[in-house]
Amino acid sequence: MKRMALSLMAISMLVGVANAQLKVNTKAIGAVGKGVKAATYSDADAARDAAAGVKWMDEHNPVADANDPYAVRLNKIFGKHKSEDGLNLNYKVYKVVDINAFACADGSVRVFSSLMDIMSDDELLAVIGHEIGHVRNHDSKDAMKAALTRSAVADAAGSQSGVASALTESQLGALAEAMMDSKHSRKQETDADMYSYDFMKKHGYNVMGAYNAFMTLASLSEGSGAQASKFQKMMNSHPDSKQRAEEVKKKAQKDGLWKEADIKKIK
Template sequence: MKKLSLIAVALLLAACNTVPNSGDANSKAAETAAAANAAAAAEAPAEPAAPKVVMVSDVELKSLAVQMQTRLDASNPLGPRDRYVLRLARLTAKLKTEDGLNLNFKPYRNPSLDATTSPDGSIRVYSGLMDTLNDPELLAMMGREISFVQNGSAMTRLRAAYQAFDGAKTVTTFSSALDNLSDADLQAIGEQVENNAFTEGAELEADDYSLVFLKQNHRDPRSLERAFRKLAVKSQRDKSAALLYPDAKSRADRVRDLLAVKK
């Protein structure tokens, strides 16, 4: 009997040794799961990098504006005796500054009925507009361009254009991007500027500014209304003019009404 008891004890001990330890099993399962997760993470596509936001100061934007304007001027050279150069120089001889803003004017030989402005105070007048308007009317339109600089609209438009351009670039600072802008880059930003129209509020504010500007320069404020009337007629015949001045007639009517109230 004693011999049989010892055999039973031995068998019982052997059976106990064959039962797996639950802690070891859990540990091995955890290690297996971790390895599987790591393998899946390695095979998964990388998350796209968040877009870099470039903070651009007004000073930096003015520097960019100078670059862009220098490029455009080089592409539109006119001699000192050109009739458009002489006329615009005579018309703007006393307009070196306006409300503390330094101004510079140049004409471009271009049939478009347009004038453009830059945050640095550069105003460019196209020959098509000069051919259409007389001197007081032309001054009225330049008064509007000055307003876009004074009220910050030109700066806002350039900032939006640069940010749209920069969205496709991988730069970390504006300065590094500015140092590396090619002619193609400047052209692309310039085209984006043209696509960013001024707001209606900025346009109307420019009309109001022009009326004051004309009075300060001893010109008839009705010149702005007359300019819009001429442009309205042109818009009926010329699709490009219609795009530039789609509401010229209503703007002329508004100026007329404003002047009537002030009498």
């Protein structure tokens, strides 16, 4: 299994914004753009620009093809939610070692195979629900705006329509990287967690999956070694995993959906 093709992207994703190597890539693009005018940047703009960034990522990362067991499994889990909550969603698996998943403003959700390796179907549903929540709450649009500014293609994007299609290969790469580097606020993360819980409940899924998903993430942050430390840094922008699990527990108990027996045994 490969690392993500864009190694800088993978690193920035794991380590965060303040990364020396990230600068190298940004420098290649030029000065930072002036930013995107908040008032005029629409959902459609965000969808268009996100689609361009995702297209680049799909072309530069090992996407599981339709017959790949990972793709078959994700299709089984995600297939019935393509039109969730009025959204138009699409999904793929990246066969990479990084443990992550992300959603973009155009409704693209990408799940990494290494995350699938450590999570049950119910846990993955909770992650998917969380990502859909980001799209539904327009967090992905905010993230897209920030990514455009950081990737220095904002000037171009602000000055003409359909500009994403006119970006050069390296500009698209920078845009993709900035998208991966986008952090949501804690409030956005908490809201997405709430959305995820409601998503599980609404569809009659086992909400213990949400609890177990957060406990799995918590276990990854524990321990020592380079992998744990990378993961801790990545999770810095999120509320504490155990706290997130506790929130699920409170809701589940209130709803009568808490099942002690379904708590995952984590080694």
